[in-house]
Amino acid sequence: MAYDDRDEQVVVVERGGGAGGQMAAFLIGLAVGAGAALLYAPQSGARTRAQLARQAKRARRAAVDMAEEVRDRAADTYDTARDEVRRRSRDVRRGVEDAVEDVKVRVDAGREAGRTGARAARDELQRRLAEHKDGDDA
Numbered sequence: 001m002a003y004d005d006r007d008e009q010v011v012v013v014e015r016g017g018g019a020g021g022q023m024a025a026f027l028i029g030l031a032v033g034a035g036a037a038l039l040y041a042p043q044s045g046a047r048t049r050a051q052l053a054r055q056a057k058r059a060r061r062a063a064v065d066m067a068e069e070v071r072d073r074a075a076d077t078y079d080t081a082r083d084e085v086r087r088r089s090r091d092v093r094r095g096v097e098d099a100v101e102d103v104k105v106r107v108d109a110g111r112e113a114g115r116t117g118a119r120a121a122r123d124e125l126q127r128r129l130a131e132h133k134d135g136d137d138a
Contacts, residue, residue: 022066023063023066023070026062026063026066030055030059033055034052034055037051037052037055
């Protein structure tokens, strides 16, 4: 929240730029404004001090508001990133589980093919032995 010259709250809508750049611009503007106020003040010292005190109060409020905004943005970014990591982790886990299941199916199919091939080879061997044995008996 920002404050006007009468110390009343006003809403300021800003676009673009990150919080770091905004903070730097704010602090530079604050320093330049305070310096200009001291150099060109056509008023008494007491009035200038009071004005500077008001400006410092507004600057402090603005800094607190900006810090809260940065904190809120950081918390939102963290929550978004955490949710995305969880989603991707679930997707990866599902992909791994699917791949493991596919490997199991292929291994089982390979075993069965090996058993079938072994049975066929055994049957063929027994058939040939029987033929050979029958040939020897004749």
